Amino acid sequence: MSQDSLLIIACSESDANLYYATRFLAPDPFVFLQVGTRKVLLMSDLEIDRARAQARVDEVLSLAEYEGKARQRWQSPHLIDTVSVLLEAYGVSAVTVPAAFPLEHGDRLREKGVSVTTRPDPFFPERLIKSEDEIAAVAETQRHTEAALEAALQVLREGRIAGEGVLWRGKPLTAEDLKKVINLSLMENDCVAQHTIVACGIDGVDPHNEGSGPIRPHESIVFDIFPRSSRTRYFADMTRTVVKGKASDDLRRMYDAVLAAQLRGIELVRDGASGQAIHEEVARTLEARGFQTGPVDGRLQGFFHGTGHGVGLDIHEPPRISKAGAGLRTGQIVTVEPGLYYSRWGAVRIEDLVVVGTDGCRNLTRAPKLDLLEL
Amino acid sequence: MSQDSLLIIACSESDANLYYATRFLAPDPFVFLQVGTRKVLLMSDLEIDRARAQARVDEVLSLAEYEGKARQRWQSPHLIDTVSVLLEAYGVSAVTVPAAFPLEHGDRLREKGVSVTTRPDPFFPERLIKSEDEIAAVAETQRHTEAALEAALQVLREGRIAGEGVLWRGKPLTAEDLKKVINLSLMENDCVAQHTIVACGIDGVDPHNEGSGPIRPHESIVFDIFPRSSRTRYFADMTRTVVKGKASDDLRRMYDAVLAAQLRGIELVRDGASGQAIHEEVARTLEARGFQTGPVDGRLQGFFHGTGHGVGLDIHEPPRISKAGAGLRTGQIVTVEPGLYYSRWGAVRIEDLVVVGTDGCRNLTRAPKLDLLEL
Numbered sequence A, B: 001m002s003q004d005s006l007l008i009i010a011c012s013e014s015d016a017n018l019y020y021a022t023r024f025l026a027p028d029p030f031v032f033l034q035v036g037t038r039k040v041l042l043m044s045d046l047e048i049d050r051a052r053a054q055a056r057v058d059e060v061l062s063l064a065e066y067e068g069k070a071r072q073r074w075q076s077p078h079l080i081d082t083v084s085v086l087l088e089a090y091g092v093s094a095v096t097v098p099a100a101f102p103l104e105h106g107d108r109l110r111e112k113g114v115s116v117t118t119r120p121d122p123f124f125p126e127r128l129i130k131s132e133d134e135i136a137a138v139a140e141t142q143r144h145t146e147a148a149l150e151a152a153l154q155v156l157r158e159g160r161i162a163g164e165g166v167l168w169r170g171k172p173l174t175a176e177d178l179k180k181v182i183n184l185s186l187m188e189n190d191c192v193a194q195h196t197i198v199a200c201g202i203d204g205v206d207p208h209n210e211g212s213g214p215i216r217p218h219e220s221i222v223f224d225i226f227p228r229s230s231r232t233r234y235f236a237d238m239t240r241t242v243v244k245g246k247a248s249d250d251l252r253r254m255y256d257a258v259l260a261a262q263l264r265g266i267e268l269v270r271d272g273a274s275g276q277a278i279h280e281e282v283a284r285t286l287e288a289r290g291f292q293t294g295p296v297d298g299r300l301q302g303f304f305h306g307t308g309h310g311v312g313l314d315i316h317e318p319p320r321i322s323k324a325g326a327g328l329r330t331g332q333i334v335t336v337e338p339g340l341y342y343s344r345w346g347a348v349r350i351e352d353l354v355v356v357g358t359d360g361c362r363n364l365t366r367a368p369k370l371d372l373l374e375l
Helices: A016-022 A043-055 A063-071 A079-087 A103-110 A132-158 A177-187 A201-205 A249-268 A275-288 B017-021 B045-054 B063-070 B079-089 B103-111 B133-156 B176-190 B201-205 B249-268 B276-289
Strands: A006-010 A030-034 A038-043 A057-062 A094-098 A116-119 A160-162 A166-168 A195-200 A220-225 A238-244 A294-296 A299-301 A308-310 A318-319 A333-336 A341-342 A345-347 A352-356 A359-363 B006-010 B028-037 B038-043 B059-064 B093-099 B115-119 B160-162 B165-168 B197-200 B220-225 B239-242 B292-295 B299-301 B308-310 B319-320 B333-336 B339-342 B347-350 B354-355 B359-365
Touching: A006 A016, A006 A079, A016 A030, A016 A038, A030 A079, A038 A043, A038 A063, A038 A079, A043 A057, A043 A063, A043 B045, A043 B299, A057 A063, A063 A079, A063 B220, A079 A103, A103 A116, A103 B103, A103 B115, A132 A220, A132 A238, A132 A333, A132 A352, A177 A195, A177 A220, A177 B176, A195 A201, A201 A341, A201 A345, A220 A345, A238 A249, A238 A345, A249 A275, A249 A341, A249 A345, A249 A352, A275 A308, A275 A318, A299 B045, A308 B165, A359 B165, B006 B017, B006 B079, B017 B028, B028 B079, B038 B045, B038 B063, B038 B079, B045 B059, B045 B063, B059 B165, B063 B079, B079 B103, B093 B201, B103 B115, B133 B165, B133 B176, B133 B220, B133 B239, B133 B319, B133 B333, B133 B354, B133 B359, B165 B239, B176 B197, B176 B220, B197 B201, B201 B220, B201 B339, B201 B347, B220 B347, B239 B249, B239 B347, B249 B276, B249 B333, B249 B347, B249 B354, B276 B308, B276 B319, B319 B333
Parallel strands: A006 A094, A038 A057, A094 A116, B006 B093, B038 B059, B093 B115
Antiparallel strands: A006 A030, A030 A038, A160 A166, A195 A220, A220 A238, A294 A299, A308 A318, A308 A333, A333 A352, A341 A345, A352 A359, B006 B028, B028 B038, B160 B165, B197 B220, B220 B239, B292 B299, B308 B319, B308 B333, B333 B354, B339 B347, B354 B359
8 A cells, every 4th residue: 555655745836736636725835645545634723624625635634633643752843753643644654755855854754764755757647638627727828818918919009110119108118018918917817927028129039038128119029928827726828929010021931930830830739749759840840941040149049949848737847849758648738839039030939729639739729820920 | 165065956936045046037947056155057058148147156057068968978867967967077075955955856866976965944044134135125015015905995995885795886895806906006016916815704714715705894804915026026925904894892802902912022023032932922912812712613713823924035934933933133024913813703913024123123014003993
């Protein structure tokens, strides 16, 4: 029995595995033990009533009670002393823990003679395969993401090009203005977006630059929006690239190449497909159109990030569609998001969210991408 | 030299120690090594330019370059293989890591003969002592927190009592409405609030219930708001309890007791004071006014959480003002937030944020608390 025992000590607010296992959200760390199929929590007095009402587990035990038992053996028991009393009560002498299990806890458990083995991610392999409810939750967050993008695009449409800037409501429109519009729209729908990217021109050439300052006409503007629903906890993720004004021929060629590569990637996503093979084909599509990747003026340019990643309770989760990508499986939700980044021309990234199916994939993204250049 | 080496492998987005050490925010894990006073980062190609521009470290090394070196010795090197090459390059054979360092990484490093020692929290003891800049950042987030509370109180004032509910803009006012007003106000000021509590009546009796549904007149409403500034990354934290309509005599007695206990707690905060002693005195103040703590009808009632906690780059950080509280020191920022929770009467919690000083403390909170009952 004991080789099946799983132990997590974490904060479900930040640890998606613990939230997945319990569907219980708490701001402070708590203890999860699974013996066979039986799930048990050790909860503080502050959380125990709520945990008993909400957590999808078999039993919620009182941390205070187990601390009392530990105090019969140790004067000021550490959390791991208390956990060891719990393990004894369940006849568990060996536990499997997540790769990210705290080393201090691991060392203390081993000092007590408990066998502690880490399981590489994904800790719950079944977490990668989304249920219909989970797909619906991601799709719902995606709808709100699209509404937020549309609100920002509406601002861009309303803006008036004036020299090197765009005037909106009498003032120069900034990346910060657009982010605020996006984040407010998301919040109206109970979604929280952090690090929303609105990167104009050279800002976008660093894919993780969030963007700042005045929006300039005729330059690429990358919108990358990846909020979490506060209600369901599921993320969505979408990127669109637009231009206010007129795109240069080079930028248009980049856009067409990225779109072609993205469509090619989406075409290849299906059960059994190799994430690595898809990524390589996407990269080849860009190269075939003349867009090389490598250092230029001491800076990496071209296409130098992965094609996609899983999305669910974490914004970045397996599987990867990248150099290190493994086989895709039906029910996984992944992004397909190639991009091109050149200091001379700007940045283009286009990202959709798709569900892997037996014979292809289902695109959860409804925002247009064919006619976005030149608002 | 090597006994001074610190190693963190984490995501600075969720690991405040890593952000503190580098002031660099990235969504994916990266490697931080400190040898003596020299700080070094190992960064992916995707982040390296931004890290070199922004991170407050001595050197930003290329992860890809070190992976290349590792590939000369291992066919498909794991991250820890690459880290071991870095450690060798710096002559480091022993590292001190945070208590939460991932066990899998710890095991792999030890397999390579590296001595890995965990340091109990706080990993950087100096993080608890806030500089003037850090105090200013927390105070700024606190100002935005107060503006958000005021926006919600204004809605309550505008609301009209109608039977069992409160009408606002022609509809029954809900906890969700008030949370939206708060969160939108915060977002206007670049602050992100998660799990804002607006808990009316019985909801508030569970201190971590976020509250939902219609606001009822003449019942306690607990507002607990703890946003982070997206700009500075520093949190603030404040709780106020109000009543729309008329508070019962019992509720008023509770309010007066909590306020007296809170003022007593604040009075005791100073350099050298024991967090445990302050907590005990706060609890005694409540008991002296007749408010007992213990299980009633199978539910813990009275005052059953700590009096306070540190606030900074984490919303909950040391020191604690609680049963387990240690000595306070000048420059720490702590909350003082006693509460009373009774199924029969409702909940009251009052929380301010103070800076520990030599002869007392400086209250960063400006929101009124004496005249909040009965809006």
